[in-house]
Amino acid sequence: MRELSxxxxxxxxxxxxxxxxxxxxxxxxxxxxxxxHLENFPEGNxxxxxxxLDQKWTYSYCHKLQHDLSKNINKSIRTLQWALIKSYFTWPxxxxxxxxxxxxxxxxxxxxxxxxxxxxxxxxxxxxxxFMVFILVRTRMKTKQIRKLFNTPYSKxxxxxxxxxxxxxxxxxxxxxxxxxxxxxFGLHQIIPDYLINFLSVTFCFIIVLxxxxxxxxxxxxxxxxFI
Amino acid sequence: MSNSNLIKGSLQTIILKxxxxxxxxxxxxxxxxxxxxxAGEIKITEGALxxxxxxxxxxxxxxxxxxxxxxxxxxxYSLTKSGKKEVSTKMAELQAxxxxxxxxxxxxxxxxxxx
Numbered sequence: 123m124r125e126l127s128x129x130x131x132x133x134x135x136x137x138x139x140x141x142x143x144x145x146x147x148x149x150x151x152x153x154x155x156x157x158x159h160l161e162n163f164p165e166g167n168x169x170x171x172x173x174x175l176d177q178k179w180t181y182s183y184c185h186k187l188q189h190d191l192s193k194n195i196n197k198s199i200r201t202l203q204w205a206l207i208k209s210y211f212t213w214p215x216x217x218x219x220x221x222x223x224x225x226x227x228x229x230x231x232x233x234x235x236x237x238x239x240x241x242x243x244x245x246x247x248x249x250x251x252x253f254m255v256f257i258l259v260r261t262r263m264k265t266k267q268i269r270k271l272f273n274t275p276y277s278k279x280x281x282x283x284x285x286x287x288x289x290x291x292x293x294x295x296x297x298x299x300x301x302x303x304x305x306x307x308f309g310l311h312q313i314i315p316d317y318l319i320n321f322l323s324v325t326f327c328f329i330i331v332l333x334x335x336x337x338x339x340x341x342x343x344x345x346x347x348x349f350i
Numbered sequence: 351m352s353n354s355n356l357i358k359g360s361l362q363t364i365i366l367k368x369x370x371x372x373x374x375x376x377x378x379x380x381x382x383x384x385x386x387x388x389a390g391e392i393k394i395t396e397g398a399l400x401x402x403x404x405x406x407x408x409x410x411x412x413x414x415x416x417x418x419x420x421x422x423x424x425x426x427y428s429l430t431k432s433g434k435k436e437v438s439t440k441m442a443e444l445q446a447x448x449x450x451x452x453x454x455x456x457x458x459x460x461x462x463x464x465x
Contacts, residue, residue: 125420150416150423151377155396157422158378178396190401194408201410267423347414 123161130168134160135271137176141184145282146265146349147195148188149272152179188282196286199340203290206336222331226324235319242327247294250334254291257284257341257350264349281349290337294330357392361402363440364394366411366429370437374415374428377403403427411436 126134134156143149156175163171210219226242233241261284262269269279305314314322344350357364368380375383381394406412411433415426429437 147425151400151425154376154419154422154424155378157420158376183397187400187404191404194404198408198410201408347416349416 124164126157126160127165130160130165131157133168133172137172138179139272139274139277141179141181142277143184143188143272144277144279145188145191146268146279147282148184148191149268149279150349152184153268153271155179192282192286195282199283199286199290199344202340202343203336206339207332210332210336219332223324223328226327230320230324238320238323242323243297243330246327246330246334250291250294250330253334253338253341254288257287257291260345261350268349283344283348283350287337287341287344287350291334294333297326297330354395354398357394358398360444361394361398362406363444365399365402365406365427366433366437366440369412369427369429370434374426376424376426406433 134153138149138152138156141152143152156172156179159175160168160171209215229241230238261281265279265281272279341350364384365380368383369375372383377396377399381396381399384392384394403412407414407427410430412427413430413433415428417424417426
């Protein structure tokens with residue numbers, strides 16, 4: 123096994139760049155595979171072995187792998203989040219869930235409509251927005267090395283985990299539009315009785331809090347091993 | 351014995367067994383280990399290995415850890431708790447399959463004979 127020269131490393135990087143892969147997780151794996159393989163051959167065989175690798179890691183194969191990896195990452199995040207959500211309905215976490223529902227039910231009777239919106243939707247949504255920024259910054263730091271190697275003007279490298287976490291986190295922002303803005307646009311808020319509004323506020327705030335907590339826990343677990 | 355369809359069908363079992371024996375491994379290391387164990391008779395291609403690894407990870411049978419190695423990042427795979435349980439199931443399935451194949455190939459063998 124030998125150490126590759128800088129010129130050889132540049133050739134490897136150029137070769138991988140041509141595949142147009144944008145997922146940091148996959149690029150790291152391909153790059154390591156190329157180097158691990160090429161280190162086993164003498165300098166004279168470098169070009170031949172690099173070409174052999176390129177024939178295995180074709181453009182279409184890399185893109186299929188990237189697509190499947192993205193699907194698998196999405197699946198693993200959903201599975202993990204669902205397992206965490208279920209844990210809130212089993213002992214001892216059930217205590218937290220019941221306490222949360224109790225607090226929300228007390229608050230909904232005490233607060234006026236505008237304060238309800240602020241407390242029940244505003245606070246969780248601000249938490250989500252701040253958390254999204256935090257994930258973006260942290261991912262940029264963790265993928266710095268890979269981005270430096272493979273970013274081109276035509277292809278921006280990013281973490282697939284980060285993209286999927288951001289999509290999952292953004293779901294409650296749609297709740298805001300669906301349950302607060304749309305009723306106002308169509309004047310539905312004047313028709314719906316107060317008790318139903320209170321019930322809906324508690325329900326949706328509960329869902330948003332549970333969603334935010336479970337996704338942040340999932341992130342905590344995945345961040346130990348992924349580029350997030 | 352380099353039938354790629356046979357290898358493809360047993361790839362998940364091969365990966366799980368390798369990780370049971372070796373604690374943690376990276377992709378290229380697995381291809382080399384299989385080559386070494388089978389004296390080059392079985393070659394796991396990248397085309398089959400990485401999709402299988404990513405699938406097993408998504409199913410929660412494997413976990414990954416990223417390590418810095420000589421100015422690059424290396425992704426190591428290892429078995430999760432459920433992955434460890436799955437190894438014995440997969441091995442039993444493979445064993446039963448091999449036994450049945452032996453009986454088909456050689457019908458004179460006593461059906462109750464264990465290999």
